[in-house]
Amino acid sequence: MTATITRVPVRGEVRESLRDFLYLESLALDEHRFSDWLAMFADDAHYEIPVRVNREKLAEWELSPNGRIFSDTKETLDLRVRRLETDFAWAEQPPSRTRHYVTNVLAFETDLANEFLVRSNCLVYRSRGSDAEATWYSAQRRDRIRRDGDGWLFVHRWAALDQAMINARNMSIFV
Amino acid sequence: MTATITRVPVRGEVRESLRDFLYLESLALDEHRFSDWLAMFADDAHYEIPVRVNREKLAEWELSPNGRIFSDTKETLDLRVRRLETDFAWAEQPPSRTRHYVTNVLAFETDLANEFLVRSNCLVYRSRGSDAEATWYSAQRRDRIRRDGDGWLFVHRWAALDQAMINARNMSIFV
Amino acid sequence: MTATITRVPVRGEVRESLRDFLYLESLALDEHRFSDWLAMFADDAHYEIPVRVNREKLAEWELSPNGRIFSDTKETLDLRVRRLETDFAWAEQPPSRTRHYVTNVLAFETDLANEFLVRSNCLVYRSRGSDAEATWYSAQRRDRIRRDGDGWLFVHRWAALDQAMINARNMSIFV
Amino acid sequence: MTQTTLGVDALLDRARTSIPAGRVPIRIFNDQEIFEREQRNVFGKAWCFLAHTSEIPKPGDYVVRSIANNSIIVARDEHGDVRANLNMCRHRGNQMCKSEMGNASHFRCSYHGWVYKNSGELVGVPYFQEGYETKLNRQEWSLINVRTDQYGGLIFGTLDPDAPSLEEYLGGFQFYLDMYLKQSPGGSEVFAPPEHWTAKVNWKICTENFTGDGYHTAVTHQFAVELGYFPSSGSTHYQGWAVNIPGKGHGIGLGHTPGLAPFAGFPDDLVTTIGRSLTPEQMEVFSKTRTAVGSVFPNLSFLIQPFSVKPGEAGVRFCTMRLWHPVGPDQIEMWSWCLVPVDATDEYKQAAYDAYTLAFGQAGTFEQDDFENWTNVTRQAGSSLARDADFPYLMGLDGKVLDDWPGPGEAVSPYVTDRNFRNQWATWLSYMLDEV
Amino acid sequence: MTQTTLGVDALLDRARTSIPAGRVPIRIFNDQEIFEREQRNVFGKAWCFLAHTSEIPKPGDYVVRSIANNSIIVARDEHGDVRANLNMCRHRGNQMCKSEMGNASHFRCSYHGWVYKNSGELVGVPYFQEGYETKLNRQEWSLINVRTDQYGGLIFGTLDPDAPSLEEYLGGFQFYLDMYLKQSPGGSEVFAPPEHWTAKVNWKICTENFTGDGYHTAVTHQFAVELGYFPSSGSTHYQGWAVNIPGKGHGIGLGHTPGLAPFAGFPDDLVTTIGRSLTPEQMEVFSKTRTAVGSVFPNLSFLIQPFSVKPGEAGVRFCTMRLWHPVGPDQIEMWSWCLVPVDATDEYKQAAYDAYTLAFGQAGTFEQDDFENWTNVTRQAGSSLARDADFPYLMGLDGKVLDDWPGPGEAVSPYVTDRNFRNQWATWLSYMLDEV
Amino acid sequence: MTQTTLGVDALLDRARTSIPAGRVPIRIFNDQEIFEREQRNVFGKAWCFLAHTSEIPKPGDYVVRSIANNSIIVARDEHGDVRANLNMCRHRGNQMCKSEMGNASHFRCSYHGWVYKNSGELVGVPYFQEGYETKLNRQEWSLINVRTDQYGGLIFGTLDPDAPSLEEYLGGFQFYLDMYLKQSPGGSEVFAPPEHWTAKVNWKICTENFTGDGYHTAVTHQFAVELGYFPSSGSTHYQGWAVNIPGKGHGIGLGHTPGLAPFAGFPDDLVTTIGRSLTPEQMEVFSKTRTAVGSVFPNLSFLIQPFSVKPGEAGVRFCTMRLWHPVGPDQIEMWSWCLVPVDATDEYKQAAYDAYTLAFGQAGTFEQDDFENWTNVTRQAGSSLARDADFPYLMGLDGKVLDDWPGPGEAVSPYVTDRNFRNQWATWLSYMLDEV
Numbered sequence A, B, C: 001m002t003a004t005i006t007r008v009p010v011r012g013e014v015r016e017s018l019r020d021f022l023y024l025e026s027l028a029l030d031e032h033r034f035s036d037w038l039a040m041f042a043d044d045a046h047y048e049i050p051v052r053v054n055r056e057k058l059a060e061w062e063l064s065p066n067g068r069i070f071s072d073t074k075e076t077l078d079l080r081v082r083r084l085e086t087d088f089a090w091a092e093q094p095p096s097r098t099r100h101y102v103t104n105v106l107a108f109e110t111d112l113a114n115e116f117l118v119r120s121n122c123l124v125y126r127s128r129g130s131d132a133e134a135t136w137y138s139a140q141r142r143d144r145i146r147r148d149g150d151g152w153l154f155v156h157r158w159a160a161l162d163q164a165m166i167n168a169r170n171m172s173i174f175v
Numbered sequence D, E, F: 001m002t003q004t005t006l007g008v009d010a011l012l013d014r015a016r017t018s019i020p021a022g023r024v025p026i027r028i029f030n031d032q033e034i035f036e037r038e039q040r041n042v043f044g045k046a047w048c049f050l051a052h053t054s055e056i057p058k059p060g061d062y063v064v065r066s067i068a069n070n071s072i073i074v075a076r077d078e079h080g081d082v083r084a085n086l087n088m089c090r091h092r093g094n095q096m097c098k099s100e101m102g103n104a105s106h107f108r109c110s111y112h113g114w115v116y117k118n119s120g121e122l123v124g125v126p127y128f129q130e131g132y133e134t135k136l137n138r139q140e141w142s143l144i145n146v147r148t149d150q151y152g153g154l155i156f157g158t159l160d161p162d163a164p165s166l167e168e169y170l171g172g173f174q175f176y177l178d179m180y181l182k183q184s185p186g187g188s189e190v191f192a193p194p195e196h197w198t199a200k201v202n203w204k205i206c207t208e209n210f211t212g213d214g215y216h217t218a219v220t221h222q223f224a225v226e227l228g229y230f231p232s233s234g235s236t237h238y239q240g241w242a243v244n245i246p247g248k249g250h251g252i253g254l255g256h257t258p259g260l261a262p263f264a265g266f267p268d269d270l271v272t273t274i275g276r277s278l279t280p281e282q283m284e285v286f287s288k289t290r291t292a293v294g295s296v297f298p299n300l301s302f303l304i305q306p307f308s309v310k311p312g313e314a315g316v317r318f319c320t321m322r323l324w325h326p327v328g329p330d331q332i333e334m335w336s337w338c339l340v341p342v343d344a345t346d347e348y349k350q351a352a353y354d355a356y357t358l359a360f361g362q363a364g365t366f367e368q369d370d371f372e373n374w375t376n377v378t379r380q381a382g383s384s385l386a387r388d389a390d391f392p393y394l395m396g397l398d399g400k401v402l403d404d405w406p407g408p409g410e411a412v413s414p415y416v417t418d419r420n421f422r423n424q425w426a427t428w429l430s431y432m433l434d435e436v
């Protein structure tokens, strides 16, 4: 990871288009258009959020090598989306009001000409029901995004939450 | 609204200029230059924030069709700005320290060649006096922005707050 | 400061490159690569955060003319970085998980052809240990950035926190 | 000033004599013990506002409201009757309604699936045979009912089954409520769903202010004086009447501007027809009232007044209804509605609502300053140095009740007086001391 | 419903008779006083779960866990023994370990530099000569020790030095725990570090649910019924057994699906070898169990069941262990582990973990709905209108204990019953009344 | 360790004998009841720091500060006198000053417009005629006054009208305070407005640390040892003196580095003139002091010491003054000032301030680590397992008071000792027991 600072980010049109892809993804999520969102993933896509463990500075890892909050294929993402589309996904009744604040978007070339590594920060605001207090998720994301005709597809969404103790009753939303 | 994902966002110079217009607007607000801010609105502009009601998933609406927190014309915005410029706008004494974090800016063409629909997420941080706790407003915005010579003017600012129970003693600031 | 609104921001490639410089800076900080971060500062650089005092609307100043939370030269920044690299910087043991959300980046020309004034909003999310509650720092930044070959160097980082009563046990991180 | 602090009992006991003498303990405006006793003694016994009938016009319509810390479903059942029930499943306590409003004939619990009619009756229990061997007495496990009653479209509830009737409780204040509730022969209606927000404010400060605090207007809302948005001036502003219902706590301030047209701000057709549903005595009082700002004890308030964006013009007459719902000694959830005349045109209703949002409502230019002051009052009232001290409620201590006042209750003039508040806090005290 | 509210003592006293009769006070699920007494009487005396031995396999390994509001270092010392100590420096109280896990032979305090062995012994004091004139008795100032004991890889601790042995405490529930702890002849192990998160939930609601609440499954997790992800249907779902250890509070629900293969979801080689470390009686019970959901009093729970992403397929058998750690009357810190069979292939372990994350864990599709309901239950249980009322625990009140049940404790059929819960809250009550 | 916990009274009673014997109850460092009693008994009676005179040099200048939970306006009135008043309008409790500092001859309330002089006197009441019929006794309703006194530029206030004089209260500690307050013949002054921030820390931990905790320096600030920023080494660091005023709670640690130049870090002209305003006894003590870290009971602390960015160089001598203002059992609002010699050059003052910000202040490299430890201490001190246990304050228990010490109070050597702290907590105890 530490190599990225020496790599020159991709700029211009490609980056703008990749960034818009992230913005359009956020819109789909924040407008609860989960099927539209799912369609932005390649069939071989992987969606993962590692478990974070509170470790001291020199520990080998803080993001668990094998622990996952999410470890989804397109098949299991599809299960989640179909679940949300039933009338019985109580965790989202009433639906969360989410807002994905996507910033610091940097794109890098990869070893594949048609795939880019896109890094971003994503702050999610989530409000439920009549609660006066909102829930926040702060995450760094490293996505692998593949060119698909005029558009793009997620091949890999990797997001790491910035907390070891997640301050939310559940993760019924997507980061 | 759900149609927007299939529409191709406006890119390049026009979008960059529109985004800067939003950034300069934020600067005016955060620096308490309310007259400068007002000058960014067209004479026929409308500024509105609907009332949000906590509803279940399949409800017809969650943003009230007729309830409004703000429903301002340029005339009433002018009243608000003149009020803030008196020495008696106690709600802003001492003035709020606001910071508008504007992200996810997407521009779309409209039926008018010189007007664009600009969508953005806006997270407002607000600190008052010596309070250790800040107030947050999370909002989605859909603005209609009109070309005006080299610059731009707001024709319509539409912002929806992401809470049904607003966690703030008042709305003496602008989103 | 109030003059900036009438100045036309720098756009296109230069601004994109300046913005990426800020993003790469954030990455260095959030990945705890403090030496990399230090290398982004010119030898004559100054890093400062003024003390904010809760004042009424018409007060001459709210940011103290002489009070500083940080007032660092490259030499003292270097001391801070070397400190963080010891095993005894308890304030960062375990290390803060920071995320710098950089938005509203506007660049302006200065009287020097190779230096730009770059304004940005920076929201810092900071999570420690197993705390369920995160700490937030909201700041406006006005940086002076100098061209350095293909890259850039900070000549002046000026950041003002938006609180008079800082809600955090310490400032062992950088904004 | 010593640091020994009176216990709550002693403090309240001292207040028996001090309140009528014009001294109210500062501490009651921000104190945890006071809050807890209020929740039990005041909000556990008084008639508390729940909803306006125009919010649930059709069978199945419901809204979810609160009394004390109880979430309450207020529904119109299949017979058209209004029913109020605790929003808690009797089986294991799940929340039944998760939204603020909707329409449903039945509520089904998302935990184990018990089903209730919107009237609260338990009608469906899964595995009634296999699990309960049909032995559960379903009648016994209906939703916990809350007693309700109505006046003029206002639905009130009380947690006290032994409370006196709403009519007795209002004790004549209905006369004045009609100013808000009968804005047209067809009555008044809610224009839009209420806004709500939280504020670090003690509810009593708000209620008091809306029980006729004409004293604050020209200072708190000085911007409006400055910019010319007031239909009264500093020199006439204190004019008018303050009326309260002794022993009941309700009170109203009636601001009067000499020379202002009756019902200024209402459209002509309303002005000519409004009397149809009012008594001559009401007409006499209402027609000389510019601003009417009053409260039903404990925490429901109203304001009606003309407002114009163009200084000097009559503008429109808008009306707000608000509930200062306490959730802590220094915190409320604020509910704010706009009431409009049923018989007015859509354009007029919209104009009245627009005036309301500009002046009151969370972004209202008047509301903002009130909440700023109240937040500050609440914080300071918790000061340990002020815990044994009083605020002066001395205005109008020797004021004479008007003999010839056409309405119920006791009226005095001028409008600017502490009289309504002394009655309000004396009433509050009788609740706190369990002497109602 | 009057507003007089029972004191906690009276409430608990009333519960002595009401709980066995099937009525549990609502208030115990959200009340500050109840919480405080629980912290002292329940969590100060019971055996509380700390860690699984597979989390600290090597000397020096440690994890940091909690009992009540105490942070506790659970370490494997240089002799390979497990030691638990309060994570507080004895000198001025600094936190010793600042991470959740690691490996260290010694802990050095970052305030004044005292050094302890990982077993808790104080071995280093700066300026021992210059400051203490060598007079400090180092033995006296070791870390505060916490008594531990183990069963089947589970490390428990108790704050009560006089507590009965863990074996007596479990009282036969070991028989059922083996379903989770002996998933293979080599036992079970933790697959990855636990997730943890906070939720506004009362811990008792969670424990109860995981002590065999088969009643909620088809409703709370109705999405799975809808999408075909359940290996049982509504019509068979109540089938199975509920078993508890009287007077100990432990209980388990054993869901049974007629015709389902024994140990469905386990790979064939596990199914053929699993009996090696189990008794014939265990095999009899385990082989007919589809789902086993049980709890060790007070707050450790387990679930094992088959799950497949493809409706109709056998899928994998996953197992979760969870700790509902109370931090307030309406708040827990949730810890969730996945236990896998030691002897299974890496592929199988990964598949079991993936099924776990999809179903349970913070983003689990089942977990999500449980926590939503529990959050809502907790909030509503605090309603003042419900403070003197009870929830019905009437299911299976006349149920007959099975004579021929091969395991310890009392077993009834069907699975859907309140019997386990009545035992659970009666046990809880005996702790609260200091009568254990 | 049983779970029975001593009541606060019993705990404090036990401490009468345990504190002098070197054992301080852990629980006093994080306990709600202790906090509440402190607010009343300690902060309600002691002399508490408000401001430095150089912060309000001109008539009309004011700052807003706190004692306990009272916001206090400290103003210089038109006669040049310092006046302190509760920042609460006497009419309905609004906050008068909404900023931390400013200049005003009068304060006007934003609620109903009452006007006070900056000395607190009520001078303007709207509608005095129309509303109050001129009957309000304005003298009676001035702002609530707070008694103040000064020493060396420090303005203190007390909420207790019967408190002894400040001179008696300080009891000789003035001798040592001069090290901070008389950095030049013209005295010392505040360089810039104070930083303030909140931290989850118990105030007593901070005060104790700044009453001469030389024991922590080389460990907590080990980075500085590592990087060479210390003008002392581990082997000499314990050298120096600890002095306290028995029964008053004030104490100071004087670190001594053999061979270091007197007043190292001060510019030469200051070193040569500083004696002019000091006594020979003070010169004797001050000139051999490298670091002086001391506290005025209860919560005002100071530190002066040389610091250089370049290891080995003398650098500058900077001085910080700090107030650990408690707002909860585990929370403070921190105020931190930098004091500089009035007679120094602007360059020197700036250099001293820069050293201060680099070392102390919220981003200070030393400050950071202190607060980290203190936050952790505070959290752990709330552990239920530690509630009946003590911390050892055994260092220097048999230490002999120096006969030939030139200053007031009792002095011992070495610097590293718990003696100052035992006196501090014994004094605290006498306040808590109302025996001052």
Ligand code: FES
Residues within 6 Å of the ligand: D089, D090, D091, D092, D093, D094, D109, D110, D111, D112, D113, D114
């Ligand atoms: S909680 Fe409603 S059915 Fe069980």
Ligand code: FES
Residues within 6 Å of the ligand: E089, E090, E091, E092, E093, E094, E109, E110, E111, E112, E113, E114
């Ligand atoms: S607190 Fe641990 S050594 Fe002092």
Ligand code: FES
Residues within 6 Å of the ligand: F089, F090, F091, F092, F093, F094, F109, F110, F111, F112, F113, F114
């Ligand atoms: S509160 Fe200050 S004048 Fe009324």
Ligand SMILES: [Fe+3]
Residues within 6 Å of the ligand: D216, D217, D220, D221, D366, D370
């Ligand atoms: Fe007002």
Ligand SMILES: [Fe+3]
Residues within 6 Å of the ligand: E216, E217, E220, E221, E366, E370
């Ligand atoms: Fe479940």
Ligand SMILES: [Fe+3]
Residues within 6 Å of the ligand: F216, F217, F220, F221, F366, F370
């Ligand atoms: Fe220190």
